[in-house]
Amino acid sequence: MDFDTYYEASYDRVRRAMTLAFRDPDFAEEITQEAFFQTLRRWKRVSQLDHPEGWTMIVALNKGRDAHRRRVQQSTKYELLDRPSTTNFEETQVDARIMVTELLERLGDRQREALLLRYVSQLTIPEIAKLMGCAEGTVKATLHAAIAKASLQVKDTLNVTD
Amino acid sequence: MSPTDQVQELFDRAIASVSPRTPLASQGLHARLHKRRIRGRVSTIGSCLLAVAVSASSLVIGLTSNSAFAVTLYPYSSGSSSTTQLSADQRVMTARLHAIGFPHASVAVTLGTLVVVNGPKGLENPNSFLTSSPELLVRSVACYARSQSGPVSLVALPSTCSNRQYRSPTVSGFSTPPLKPDPSLTTLATTTPAQDAKAPNSWAILPVLNGGTSKTPRYLVGPALITLSSKVASVAITHRPLSGGWIVTITLNSAESRQWDQVAKKYFHRQLAVDLNGVIVEAPFIQPANATFSSFHGQMQLLAVSKSDASDLAAALSSGPLAVPLSVSPWRDAEQVKGPAGFNNVGDEVAVNSVACASPHSCSAVGFISNSRATQPFVARERDGIWSRATIPPGLTIISQENGGQLYAVSCTAGQHCSAIGSYTTASQQTRLFIVRQSNGMWSRALTIRGLTIPRGYAILSGVIACASAIDCVASGNYEGNVTAQTANPPRPFIINEVDGHWQRAMAMPMPTLTKPFVNVTSVACQSVGNCTIGGAFADTQAALIDSERNGVWGQAIPVPGIAEFGRFSSSVSSISCGSENSCSAGGTYANRSGDRLGFVVNEVDGTWREMETVKGPPDLHLGSNSGITSLSCRAFGDCTALGSSLYRGNGGKLFVLRETKGIWGRALNLQGATNASYGGFNNGTISCGSPRNCVVGGMYSISEKFSSGTAPFVVDEIDGTWNRAIEVPGMAKLDAGNYDYVQAVSCADTNNCALVGGYSANEVSALFASTRTPLKP
Numbered sequence: 001m002d003f004d005t006y007y008e009a010s011y012d013r014v015r016r017a018m019t020l021a022f023r024d025p026d027f028a029e030e031i032t033q034e035a036f037f038q039t040l041r042r043w044k045r046v047s048q049l050d051h052p053e054g055w056t057m058i059v060a061l062n063k064g065r066d067a068h069r070r071r072v073q074q075s076t077k078y079e080l081l082d083r084p085s086t087t088n089f090e091e092t093q094v095d096a097r098i099m100v101t102e103l104l105e106r107l108g109d110r111q112r113e114a115l116l117l118r119y120v121s122q123l124t125i126p127e128i129a130k131l132m133g134c135a136e137g138t139v140k141a142t143l144h145a146a147i148a149k150a151s152l153q154v155k156d157t158l159n160v161t162d
Numbered sequence: 163m164s165p166t167d168q169v170q171e172l173f174d175r176a177i178a179s180v181s182p183r184t185p186l187a188s189q190g191l192h193a194r195l196h197k198r199r200i201r202g203r204v205s206t207i208g209s210c211l212l213a214v215a216v217s218a219s220s221l222v223i224g225l226t227s228n229s230a231f232a233v234t235l236y237p238y239s240s241g242s243s244s245t246t247q248l249s250a251d252q253r254v255m256t257a258r259l260h261a262i263g264f265p266h267a268s269v270a271v272t273l274g275t276l277v278v279v280n281g282p283k284g285l286e287n288p289n290s291f292l293t294s295s296p297e298l299l300v301r302s303v304a305c306y307a308r309s310q311s312g313p314v315s316l317v318a319l320p321s322t323c324s325n326r327q328y329r330s331p332t333v334s335g336f337s338t339p340p341l342k343p344d345p346s347l348t349t350l351a352t353t354t355p356a357q358d359a360k361a362p363n364s365w366a367i368l369p370v371l372n373g374g375t376s377k378t379p380r381y382l383v384g385p386a387l388i389t390l391s392s393k394v395a396s397v398a399i400t401h402r403p404l405s406g407g408w409i410v411t412i413t414l415n416s417a418e419s420r421q422w423d424q425v426a427k428k429y430f431h432r433q434l435a436v437d438l439n440g441v442i443v444e445a446p447f448i449q450p451a452n453a454t455f456s457s458f459h460g461q462m463q464l465l466a467v468s469k470s471d472a473s474d475l476a477a478a479l480s481s482g483p484l485a486v487p488l489s490v491s492p493w494r495d496a497e498q499v500k501g502p503a504g505f506n507n508v509g510d511e512v513a514v515n516s517v518a519c520a521s522p523h524s525c526s527a528v529g530f531i532s533n534s535r536a537t538q539p540f541v542a543r544e545r546d547g548i549w550s551r552a553t554i555p556p557g558l559t560i561i562s563q564e565n566g567g568q569l570y571a572v573s574c575t576a577g578q579h580c581s582a583i584g585s586y587t588t589a590s591q592q593t594r595l596f597i598v599r600q601s602n603g604m605w606s607r608a609l610t611i612r613g614l615t616i617p618r619g620y621a622i623l624s625g626v627i628a629c630a631s632a633i634d635c636v637a638s639g640n641y642e643g644n645v646t647a648q649t650a651n652p653p654r655p656f657i658i659n660e661v662d663g664h665w666q667r668a669m670a671m672p673m674p675t676l677t678k679p680f681v682n683v684t685s686v687a688c689q690s691v692g693n694c695t696i697g698g699a700f701a702d703t704q705a706a707l708i709d710s711e712r713n714g715v716w717g718q719a720i721p722v723p724g725i726a727e728f729g730r731f732s733s734s735v736s737s738i739s740c741g742s743e744n745s746c747s748a749g750g751t752y753a754n755r756s757g758d759r760l761g762f763v764v765n766e767v768d769g770t771w772r773e774m775e776t777v778k779g780p781p782d783l784h785l786g787s788n789s790g791i792t793s794l795s796c797r798a799f800g801d802c803t804a805l806g807s808s809l810y811r812g813n814g815g816k817l818f819v820l821r822e823t824k825g826i827w828g829r830a831l832n833l834q835g836a837t838n839a840s841y842g843g844f845n846n847g848t849i850s851c852g853s854p855r856n857c858v859v860g861g862m863y864s865i866s867e868k869f870s871s872g873t874a875p876f877v878v879d880e881i882d883g884t885w886n887r888a889i890e891v892p893g894m895a896k897l898d899a900g901n902y903d904y905v906q907a908v909s910c911a912d913t914n915n916c917a918l919v920g921g922y923s924a925n926e927v928s929a930l931f932a933s934t935r936t937p938l939k940p
Contacts, residue, residue, distance in 0.1 A: 033191070
C-alpha cells in the first residue's frame with residue numbers, strides 16, 4: 001500500500017478519535033496532521049506493520065498529550081495567550097460524544113491508547129499488545145480497568161440494564 | 163449486551179458524531195518532508211546558503227542604513243579568558259573582517275566580550291567559520307554508506323567494509339569505477355561534529371558536502387592521518403559551478419606541506435578525505451592519472467557551497483587561529499540531563515518545571531519523569547557547569563501508575579540551600595504534599611506536609627515556593643477536582659510556612675467575608691523572613707488577587723487595587739517578584755470592557771500595594787488586543803523587568819520587556835529574533851535577572867506558522883541594559899533534538915551566572931536539557 005492510499009483511508013478516523021480525546025477539533029486536526037507527517041517520514045518501516053493506523057494513532061495521542069501537558073505546566077502563560085477554544089457544555093446535549101470525551105479524560109494514557117486502538121481502529125488484543133510493546137495480559141487488564149471505569153457511564157448513556 | 167459491546171456502541175456513536183472535515187491533500191505532507199530534508203542538509207553542511215542570503219542583505223542594509231550593526235561575540239572556554247587572549251582575538255577578527263571585504267568593521271573588547279560593529283550579518287550564524295579556528299583532518303576513505311535509515315544500531319564502528327566489493331577502490335587512469343555503498347553501514351549513525359572534534363583519532367562515518375551521490379552520501383573514514391592547522395601560507399577562491407560551489411585552493415606552510423606529501427604518497431592512487439568540522443569537503447583520489455607520485459608543493463583544494471562560506475573559510479585559514487574560540491551566544495551548548503536509572507526510554511516522558519540557582523555554578527531543577535509503570539518526581543543539580551543525573555528524592559517510594567508524583571517548584575537562597583514542593587499519590591489514591599530540601603548538594607528525605615486533606619479524586623494544580631532564608635520559606639498552590647474536565651470543581655488554595663527550619667501545618671488562605679474560598683495560585687515571592695506575597699486570581703469573580711504576609715501573619719486576600727473596575731472579566735496575577743525589603747512588583751493580565759486582554763503591572767511600596775497600571779508600548783506590538791505579562795523579575799528596590807507576550811491576528815506571538823526604574827515603569831520594548839529564531843512567532847517565555855539591567859529570557863518559538871509543526875527553544879540576554887537578539891539555544895542540533903523543544907525555566911544567581919532548563923525529544927525519547935552561561939567579565 002502506498003502512503004497516499006493509506007492517508008486517504010485512515011486520516012478521518014484518526015482525526016475523529018483525536019477530537020474525542022482532546023475536545024478541540026482544530027487541535028485534533030493539527031496533531032493528526034503531525035502524526036501523519038511522522039508516519040510519512042517513516043513510511044518504509046511503518047508500512048511493514050500489520051496495522052499502520054495503530055502506529056499513527058499512538059503517535060497522534062503522544063503528540064497531543066505532550067502539547068496538552070505543556071499547556072497545563074505553563075497554564076498561566078497559555079491561559080493568557082493560547083486559551084484553547086472551549087465548548088459550553090451547559091448548552092450541549094449530553095450524548096455519546098461527551099460521554100466518551102469525559103471518559104477518555106478520566107483514563108490514564110495507556111488505558112486511553114488501548115481503548116482507541118480497540119474500539120476505533122478495531123485492533124485485536126495481540127495486535128494492540130504488539131503496538132504498545134507489552135504482554136497481551138497487560139492489554140486485557142488495561143482494557144478491563146478502562147471498561148470498568150466506563151461501565152456506569154455506558155449504562156446510563158445507552159439505557160441498558162444488566 | 164456485554165460491556166464490550168456497550169463500549170463499542172458508545173464509541174461508534176461518538177465517532178459518528180464528530181463533524182466530518184475534508185482532509186488536507188497529502189501532497190502538503192510530501193512537500194513538507196521535502197523542505198525538511200533540504201533544510202536538514204543545509205544545516206548539516208554548514209549553513210552556507212543562509213550565510214550568503216544574510217551577507218547579501220547586510221550589504222544592502224549597510225548601504226541604505228546609517229544605524230550600526232553590532233554583534234557581540236563571547237569567549238567560549240571552560241574557564242575565564244584573559245584580556246591578552248581577547249586582545250589577540252580582536253587582532254585576528256579584525257584581519258578576518260578586512261579580508262572578506264569589511265574594511266570599516268571595528269572590533270572592540272567590552273565587558274570581556276568582542277563587540278563587532280559594521281561586520282557581516284553572517285557573524286550571527288553560530289556555525290560561521292569567522293568565529294572558529296578551523297582545522298583540516300586528512301583521513302583515509304575505507305568504504306561508502308547510504309543515508310542512515312532504520313533503527314539506529316549501537317554497535318561500534320567497523321574499521322573495514324563487510325565485503326571487499328564495497329572497499330574504496332585503487333584508481334589508475336582517468337575513469338573512476340562506480341562506488342558501491344556497504345549495506346552493513348546503513349543503520350549506523352552519522353558521526354556528529356562534536357564527536358568528530360572530540361575523537362579525531364577514531365573511525366567515523368561522515369557526510370559528504372553537497373550530499374555526495376544519492377547512493378553514497380556518507381563515507382566510513384579512518385583516524386586522522388594529519389591535522390592541518392588554521393594558519394596557512396595563502397588562499398585563493400575560484401567559482402566552479404559544476405563542482406557544486408567554490409573551490410578554495412590553499413597553499414600550506416612548508417612543514418605541513420611535507421606532511422601532506424608524505425600522506426598523499428602513501429595513499430597514491432587511493433582516496434583521502436578532507437574533514438572540516440565533521441563534513442567531508444573534498445575526497446580526492448590521489449593522482450590517478452600519474453604513473454608515479456609527484457609532490458603537491460603544499461597545494462590542497464577544498465569545496466565550499468557558497469562564496470561567503472568560501473571567503474570566510476579562506477579568511478579564517480589565512481589569519482591564524484583565535485586565541486580563544488568565540489561564540490555568538492554566552493550560553494554553552496545545551497547538554498542532556500540524564501534521567502534516573504530505568505527511565506529515558508522510548509515512550510517515557512520527562513518534564514522540568516522549575517530551576518533555581520543558589521549561587522554561581524550551583525543550580526537545581528525539579529520536575530517529573532514517567533514511564534509505563536510510574537510517574538516520579540525528580541531533582542537534578544548543576545555544579546560548576548555540569549549537571550548530574552536526575553534522581554528521585556530520597557524517601558519517596560512511588561507510586562501509582564497514573565498520577566504518581568511530581569515536583570512543581572524550587573527556590574534557593576545564597577549558600578547552596580534549596581527547597582522544593584511536590585505532591586505524590588498514595589496507593590489509596592490520596593494526594594499528599596511534600597517538601598524536599600537541599601543543603602550543600604545533599605537532598606534530604608521528603609517531608610510529607612500535614613494539615614491538608616485533599617479529597618480523593620482531587621489533584622494539585624499548581625505549586626509554588628519562595629525562600630527568604632535557608633530555613634524560612636513559604637509554599638503555596640491549589641488543588642481541584644477532576645482537573646482535566648470542563649466541569650472541574652473550583653480550585654482551593656493552601657499556604658504552608660516554614661519557620662526556623664520547621665514546616666508548619668498547611669493552612670487555607672484567609673479570605674474576605676462573603677468571598678468564596680476558591681483561588682488559583684500562580685506565584686509567591688518573599689522580601690524578607692515572614693514577609694511574603696502570593697499572587698493569583700479569585701476563581702469565582704475572576705479578579706486578580708494578592709495576599710500578603712506581614713511579620714509571619716497572613717492577611718486576607720485582596721483584589722489587585724484598580725482591578726475591581728474590570729472585576730466581571732477575567733484577570734490574574736501571573737508573576738510576583740521582590741527586589742528588596744518593602745519593594746515587590748507583580749504583573750499579569752486583565753480584560754477590559756470590550757473583552758480585549760491587556761497586561762498590567764502593580765507595585766508594592768512600604769507595605770502597600772498601589773494601583774495597577776496598564777502596560778503601554780509601541781503600536782506594532784498591538785498591546786491592546788491580546789497581551790499580558792507572563793513573568794517578572796526584580797533585583798533591587800524599585801527596579802524590576804517584566805516579560806510579556808502579545809498576539810495579534812495570528813502574528814505568531816511577540817515578546818516584549820518593560821523595565822521599572824526607581825519605581826516607574828517604562829514602555830514595552832519588542833524583543834527581536836536573530837535570523838529565523840522567531841519564524842512562526844514566540845509562544846511564551848520566562849525571565850530572570852541577575853542584577854538590574856542584566857536579565858535572561860528563555861522560551862520557545864514556532865518553527866513555522868503552525869504550532870503543530872514544532873517549536874524550538876530560544877534564549878535572549880540583556881547585557882548592561884542592551885537586549886541581544888533571541889537565538890536558538892546553542893547545541894540543540896548536537897542533541898539531535900526533535901520537533902517540540904522548549905526552555906521551561908531560567909534562573910540567574912548574579913550578573914554573570916545563569917542557567918536554563920528545558921525539554922526536547924530525540925528519536926521519540928523525551929529528554930531534558932540544560933545550559934549555563936559563560937561568565938562575563940565586569
